[in-house]
Amino acid sequence: MQINSEIQTLHTVIVHEPDNGIDFVSPEIAEELLYDDIVFLPRMIEEHYTFTQTLRQLLGKENVLDVQQLLEDILVQEDARMELLEYIYKMEDLSLGKFELLKQIPLSDLAAILISGVHSETKQSVLKPIPNLIFTRDVGCVINAHLVVCKANKNARLRENYLIKHIVKHHPIFDTFKDKTIDFCTEENTKPNSGISIEGGDIMLIHPRHLLIGESERTSLEAIFELKNYLFENDVVDFVSIIEIPNERYCMHLDTIFTIIDEETCVGYAPLMFEKNDKVDIITYTKNNQRAVLHPTVKDLIKTIYPNMNFIACGNGISPFSQREQWTDGCNFVSVKPGVAYCYERNLKTLDAFKQVGFSIISAKRILSEAYTLNELEKTIITIPSSELSRARGGPHCMTFPISRV
Secondary structure, eight states: OOBBBTSEEEEEEEEEEGGGGGGGGGGGTTTTTSSSOOOOOOHHHHHHHHHHHHHHHHHHGGGGEEEHHHHHHHTTHHHHHHHHHHHHHHHOOOHHHHHHHHSSSSHHHHHHHHHHHHHHTTBBSSOOOOOOGGOOOGGGGBBBEEEEEESSSSOOOOOOOHHHHHHHHHHHGGGGGTTSSSEEOOOTTTTOOOOOOOGGGGEEEEEEOOOOOOEEESSOOHHHHHHHHHHHHHSSSSSSEEOOOOGGGGSSSGTTTTEEETEEEEEEHHHTTTSSSSSSSSEEEEOOOOOOOEEESHHHHHHOOOOTTTEEEEGGGGGTTHHHHHHHHTTEEEETTTTEEEEEETTTHHHHHHHTTTEEEEEEHHHHHHHHOOGOOOSEEEOOTTGGGGGGGGOOTTEEEEEOOO
16 A cells, blocks of 8 residues: 555545544633534534445545554454553543453444444443544545554644544554554653644645645644655655744644646645745755755645646635635545545635636535546536535544555
8 A cells, every 4th residue: 555646546544434523622621622513413424424325436445544443453452451541541631440341332333422422232432523524634644655554733632633643543444554664653752842743734745756835833843854764764755845834723734725737737835825925934844965955835836746736726826705605614624536626615715716627526426426436527626515514623634544555
């Protein structure tokens, strides 16, 4: 398994269906759990199901994996199960009584409880929920033949990292990465004030030998340099471009303001990505230690890699639609093959901009009802319903953790 760029044809991807823990996000703890609103879970599940059903149809159901199923697969191994429970007990400072309770939970229920925090029978809260796991992009990423296990910036997401760390260690699907993994989710890095945080939404392999990485609210410069050094020392890439973006909620990751569709099309929030401004700095480092190169804008950087790139402005570059649609993930596209990508249906001005350059717009429901195959789709944006998903502050790119592209 490997990924040589964001725009190869998607083969295998990890997702996570919204779980019951999201129903335990109350106004009192919403901010702590990184939610801006109280979502309607049944509708969110419907929207996510529409998304993942089209992925299963286009990629094959065996290639769309859910975190909970992967977790269930490893929990049947007693050594893996006890190792994970002891790790959570230690890292979350659980009471001994709660630790013993977790050990006694039937295997059939344990994975769901470790994710949602909710006991399926009693409906009681056993652990804090991790409602952001639907955004699987942030827990890890594959860069060529190497795997990055991420470490979240916010405590509310750390258990996501613990789960993925142990899935990677014990699940056979990750065997190919055994000696090619850089793990940021260490006990040292999870100590308070470690200064190390890195999330997959900031990591973007734009070309087989060129990585973009955002220094953001969620990804620290210390972690970026550690990753850069690892990639150069192991000859994984030749160039690493660091894009320093505002430390603001509206652009928490690089993929909230920029994604790529193919070698000739990308989408971004123009005021930050395509126009000169004093809020974003871009610098490229090379493996052979040549002098670092500064770029006036991300647009200028991308042109050095793909000279024929067409830059689509979120909201069609029209205020206030550009700001509104950036907030509702109008830059957060995920490509399933060159020129075919997903977007939220609510971002109408952004979709208009794609129509103007020759893209077809097809709803996910139509993809399902008319049984489209991936081979039939060219230069197409697939739209998914998002009245609830977008309120959780993440889009299609955020909801996918690709582990193989071809």
